[in-house]
Amino acid sequence: MPNAPLADSIEAIRRAARLLVRELGFMGGDFAGGDLSPSAVHALIEIAASGVTAGGVTARDLGFLLHLEKSSVSRMLRKLVVGGDVEEQVGGDGRVKILALTEAGQRRVMAIHAFARAQVSAALARLQPGQERVVLEGLQLYAEALSAAVAYSPALPAVEIAAGYRSGLIARITQMHALYYAQNSGFGQRFESVVAGGLAGFSDRLDSPRNAIWAALRGGEIVGSIAIDGEDPGVNLAHLRWFITDGAVQGSGAGRRLLAAALDFVDAQGFEATHLWTFSGLSAARHLYEAHGFELVEERPGQQWGKEVLEQRFVRQGR
Template identity: 65%
Template structure:
């Protein structure tokens, strides 16, 4: 579709107003003394712990020298830590320090307050118009920069089994947690075995699985298992399992859409509670769980994944 000339300049004007209002032109940004690129770097590292400087540069579309200078400052300030890979000491994995996690939490709080304040000035229903418009515009801009054909970044949430689902979801889990948590063969085997057994039970109406689809490829997943905790904590317990999004779409709202689909199913099915098991250190995922009404109710040391971690159980009561 060719844009109307009467639309182009107003979009440019609105874009400049957004850039200025958010502080990209200088001065304090996101309530910090950091540059916009440094703030975005911290957010990306939080969302994908263990990425490299090259990964970060690709995500932020910055030159290698700019990323190096920025990371040097963030390491010196104590916000970011670098860990050399065992197989190649020249490659370093990036993580947030405790101070860095506190700083990012403050950045999120500041940004959310900006958005809440702005949306409060709109008429009822206009907030959804803003959300949908920004998503479409951001996707179109991204497609133009990356050279993808228009619409290629569109992601659908679909339910039910499809060919290759078990292998693809297992692959996403194995790659992500090998990089971020050091999990290996044992973890991959547990994921694959549990997911295969669950798919054999999908005919039961209390069980369901959703996948995020982009151009025919699975880029995210989540499931509700209504059976495996029936004899555990008690009846009426839904188990949220196999939540994962591919690195290429992390931070773009796909995870929120998957969780929303799963929780809507659990509520409609009448489950009194929804439980999930995870482990400490997955900060971005924990923010998402808590934003959807989950509370951490139990912590214990465990090694079922092949490496000892602090396992956590989160519970959400049906509204």
């Protein structure tokens, strides 16, 4: 039996969780500003944000990510397809159907994110300065602890964060980027070539103490990556690059752990700031960056990836 102080904490956490569920709308009525069920809202977000493996995110992937039975996923997806938010496409090998958002679905997800950001902003505005970090760190710790049973089950090897180059790293990181952005942003050969060339050149500079790269590994397979390039000429500025996770580890905390490893390195090296380039439309990534102290400082149209996008630069000041 838990001791008295621990028992008190357990009951207090349960009470807070019940209040959170009610206030977020899980008990009925409008959820996330729309008419969809919570599971459908989460499904749309995962379809929009997930990395691509074997050609795309599937109904089976959603079942794993959302902890839903196959029949529940099928019913939910049928409604989303009929409603015009999701479309099914034949996978590369012709044996599976991959899921993608329609234009209407993309607009729906943008509205969901806008509603959620406004909801969070309104709540944080009622706190004292600095308390938002307490909320963020507490929720992250609790969420990762709850998901540990899945992320570390015997049937699914634990995700390990490992520093340094390893065989196959360049090819695997390039593959994850090429597949994900081909489906979600329409990028093609030009983008893949830029990623492969830049990553190969950076790997030749890993002997510098200002540069580092990390891989997320599950069962020896590379399922995520992140790098810090600290050799921008003439400035004490860190460049965060090649941050991606495989769809198979979405929800496991692998992305947050990769980002934490990179930012710990940045802080230990004493960089004045860390910047990264991304582009408009990657809502889930932006949310993660902003949760770790990055702020949008610049936007401009760019075509270096083979398709015009609104490029965005985020900066996190040194600690």
